[in-house]
Amino acid sequence: MKKDCVVVGHRGFRSLYPENTLISFRKAAEIGVDAIEFDVHPTKDRQIVVTHDFTVDRCSNGTGNVHDFTFDEIRKLDFGIKKDVSFAGTQVPTLEEVLDCIYSVNPNMYLLVEIKEDDDECTKQTLEICKKYNVFKNGLLLSFVTSQLQLVKKLDPTIYLQGFPYRYLDDPPAKLYGIYNKTCIWTEEATNAEIQDFHDQGIAVDICAVDNEQQFQKALTLDCDSITTNCPDLILPMMRKLS
Numbered sequence: 648m649k650k651d652c653v654v655v656g657h658r659g660f661r662s663l664y665p666e667n668t669l670i671s672f673r674k675a676a677e678i679g680v681d682a683i684e685f686d687v688h689p690t691k692d693r694q695i696v697v698t699h700d701f702t703v704d705r706c707s708n709g710t711g712n713v714h715d716f717t718f719d720e721i722r723k724l725d726f727g728i729k730k731d732v733s734f735a736g737t738q739v740p741t742l743e744e745v746l747d748c749i750y751s752v753n754p755n756m757y758l759l760v761e762i763k764e765d766d767d768e769c770t771k772q773t774l775e776i777c778k779k780y781n782v783f784k785n786g787l788l789l790s791f792v793t794s795q796l797q798l799v800k801k802l803d804p805t806i807y808l809q810g811f812p813y814r815y816l817d818d819p820p821a822k823l824y825g826i827y828n829k830t831c832i833w834t835e836e837a838t839n840a841e842i843q844d845f846h847d848q849g850i851a852v853d854i855c856a857v858d859n860e861q862q863f864q865k866a867l868t869l870d871c872d873s874i875t876t877n878c879p880d881l882i883l884p885m886m887r888k889l890s
Contacts, residue, residue: 648866653873654886655759656680657856658699662878665730666706667697668737669748676749680879682757683749684789687742689769694718695742695776698726701763705729707739714764742773746780758786759809762795770795774802783807787829793819800826809853812841824848831855831875834862842870857882 659671660678667685675683686699691714703709703716709724716724718741727737740748742760749756760777762770777783789809790796793816796808809829813819824830829851832841842852855875857866863885866874876882 649872653681655682655684655873655875656879657684657875657877660879665727665734665737667699668726669740672745672749673752675879676752676756678879679883684759686761686763687773688713688763689766690716690718690721692717695772696739697742697745698739742776755785758782760788762790765792765794767798770798793823837869839870
């Protein structure tokens with residue numbers, strides 16, 4: 648692990664709070680993660696909301712595809728109660744609300760914004776909002792959807808992009824690594840040989856997920872640039888012992 652290795656809060660602080668919600672992001676920022684990752688989707692009426700799955704089923708009391716709900720409809724769903732009854736009434740946030748929330752705690756927080764859908768208009772709207780907040784002065788855009796990474800590269804070559812190894816992707820185009828600034832490898836299969844290969848191409852490497860002491864001990868043996876965790880309350884104290 649590099650001495651300046653960054654700790655990324657995955658969907659905020661999802662081990663203790665409902666993922667991709669304002670309380671999850673606020674608590675992650677307050678506990679002191681170096682960066683926060685989250686995911687965006689469009690609603691039926693083209694509002695950009697922050698949630699991970701293509702459907703609302705796992706994280707809310709509703710069912711159906713995110714993009715089939717209007718914004719007013721999806722805001723009526725409860726995105727907290729499945730985590731714990733104490734979070735009942737938690738709403739899905741908009742991208743703007745998430746940015747306001749995180750930056751109110753740490754104006755310099757590094758952000759990783761993940762595009763989930765193969766939707767050019769969603770990507771363009773996301774970029775517009777992020778540029779309004781100057782996100783890319785200290786942040787990046789990532790996606791498994793290679794067509795959207797290519798679109799972003801075309802729209803603005805200055806935006807830092809994170810992709811994934813070819814084996815994680817469906818039918819990746821040739822020479823895709825050429826547009827990557829960073830990639831992410833699953834912790835259980837990460838090796839220094841592969842990390843070095845990416846470094847030789849000028850690509851930084853994140854390891855995901857690092858959620859317990861065993862995974863942390865493995866990360867210590869790797870020359871990674873960042874680690875992504877769902878459990879910052881467990882990982883940050885171990886990181887601080889290293890300094």
